[in-house]
Amino acid sequence: MKGSNFKIAAFLTAVVAGIAIFAACGKISDIQNDLSLTINPNVISIPLSIQFTDAKPGGDVVDNVTVKVTGQDAGKLYTGSAGTLAGTHQVKGGILQVAVKKKDVPTTSAPLSFTLEIDAPGYMKAYRTFTIADETARMETVSMVNIQSPPPGVNTKTATVKTQNAVASSVTIDAGNASLFIKDGTSFFDSLFNPLTSSANSVNVELSYFDGDIAKATFPGGITSNTALDSLHGKILGPIQFTPIGYAIVRMDVGGVNVRGFSPQGVGLTLRIDPNMVNPNTNKLVMAGDQIPFWSFDETFKVWFIVGF
Secondary structure: OOOOEEEOOOOOOOOOOOOOOOOOOOOOOOOOOOOOHHHOOOEOOOOEEEEEEEOOOOOOEOOOEEEEEEOOOHHHEEEOOOOEOOEEEEEOOOEEEEEEEHHHOOOOOOOEEEEEEEEOOOEOOEEEEEEEOOOOOEEEEEEEOEOOOOOOOEEEEEEEEEEEOOEEOOEEEEEOOEEEEEOOOEEEEOOOOOEOOOOOOEEEEEEEEEEHHHHHHOOOEOOEEOOOEEOOOOEEOOOEEEEEOEEEEEEEEEOOEEOOEEOOOOEEEEEOOOOOOEEOOOOEEOOOOOOOOEEEEEOOOOEEEEEEO
16 A cells, blocks of 8 residues: 555445446537437546535445535536536436546546535535546546535534634633644744634634544544645655544634634644554554644645644
């Protein structure tokens, strides 16, 4: 396994059947926004169908999903009914179909990749990167976490932290094996580094920890990556496959504006690991002194990067 990297996750697979194959016949100049793939000789059979399901065991298909599609090859891909894949789409029925033109047939040496930012009412936002390397039709599943009824292995804690003159006092928030520390004197900033204040004199915090199988099933971006970054040494590490043991999501807002930065006092995050866990790099129980890379996911660029050990 190249770049075997310890993060925080495990596996849950929903078995799905039913691949739609589109035959080519007739003649049409190009794919249009109201295309019918069944009469377009320039389109191959759909190589990828993506189903969105609730992450609970035996969970139902998630309907009314919104996907934002980005990535270097998104412009070469098409949906089964709505034209070019790049952009934002409403997915009805819980399945997104992805097609390519014959001139862009992917190969192992020239694959096509794209990333989904996935939203659905009542569910946590999800991210997933896909790579198509041949014409073989396949079905993939994206497991989504219901906020009010999460699956086993997800712990969420919300808190309202009081501030005075836009500055917080020390507080600790625990959720499962994750602890968030807001240090005394911390202030908060938006994406443009403007100080954040609110009439409520508070910051809203949501901490979620994902453990066991559910962590791998919902791992942001997926457990493989071609773009993971070593920010400590300024280089791209991909392709790599993560062996996650868990992960945490921290969301903060002040008066509805997302927090994107902190003052030097800062915020600390501690993740605890199961002492019975096997380190995949040594095939032995994890022990004091083992180096485990600590990763962070950038939701803007959809990239994992190492921030320490």
